[in-house]
Amino acid sequence: MVNFEPKPTYNVEDLRQIVALLRAPGGCPWDGAQTHESLRRNFIEEAYEVAEAIDEASPAHLKEELGDVLLQVLFHASIEEDAGRFNLDEVADGICKKLIFRHPHVFGQGGEGTPDSWEALKRQEKGQTTETETLQAVAKSLPGLWRAEKIQAKAARAGFEWPNAQAALDKLAEELAELQQAVAEDSNIEEELGDLLFAAVKVARFFHIDAEEALAGTCEKFIRRFSGVEAAVTAQGRTMHDLDVAQLMALWNREKHPEQREKKTREGKHQ
Template identity: 60%
Template structure:
């Protein structure tokens, strides 16, 4: 039995102590073997589960998932503490200094009149803080680990800040159509399909940005819509006493269209 006092209510410091016990000799062999790389995906999954709790508007679920994210923060920090690099207070110190530096209108003598000015100042201070001398540096600094749709959106927003952007959504839509034509050409043997598909998706994100639509949310909604309609197609096929594998694509497509446009049937 390890030397640890059980309580009715624990604090952040208790979490730090528990992780230390788990990773120490005599603790948990699995925890002791983990590295930043081995639990990298865990961190991402926990962050997405926080997002799911927010979408569900569930306070109880959110509290639980935030705890899982906090565990990841403490765990990664514990690895670095054992290596003699930094501890949790250093992590807190860094983010506190960052917040103070990026809020001169709160902690300094800068005056702002709108949230737009606040965000503009934030971006400039962020560039200064990270040593980004050019806007290209800012574009390059967008994390490659982001979901590709979000990365594309952030890259485009960075470029737009210096005027490298369409005047309106019309230009973005025209570009989307152009990229679709290039995909068709690539399929017929004139170009790299993967490259052209990437350009098409990038152009689609540009359109979503002009429409102020989160591209990730839009695609998730499309996935949900497809899944719901697919289920209804399968249910209709089953009601006819058949199996989907037995039916032709045209027959399935007819059912799909009937579900998609019920008023026309």
């Protein structure tokens, strides 16, 4: 039991102290045993839950999830403070200095405040002297489609870009043919599949589409149609395993066609 007096409301400093108490001897054994590595997945999951709260347009949910992310930040800072390497104030000092440096147009040093000027200042700050270094700096831990998009965007700023969307589509078709050839030869399938996905991201960029969001939408569509198929199978008094692939695909197409008709109807109303 630690010496702690409850309060009607708490602030960030209170949270900092609570984390310290939890991790200290006599606190929570689980909290005290955590490391950056053991918490890594938790941090990623909490960030995605913030994104979900944003998608829901729910302030209450967003407030809760931002609190979970803030806890993760304080937890990692507490681990480093105990190790004597840095503390939360030094984290705040670093980000304040970064923001001031990257906004000279706001803090009195002039400049334009454009995306290009931001990138130039970022390169200066990180000591990047080549275009390749800007690509290498894109975090490897990002979801693959987002990482591909960022790498391609940085390459495009260096002038390395297809001239138009059709050229990107032609490249996508080329990569599909190479994947089909790899499958036929049972060789380099993973590499060619990666090339196809990378080319698909390039097409998405030309149409200003977030590839991750596009794929997320398709996942939801797949679940919706799958649910319809399963409901149809259940209505027959059978299970999914009782039907062969051809029978299941027939039900799938039945679910798919009404959606396509509804889509055309919506498009017709907007024309």
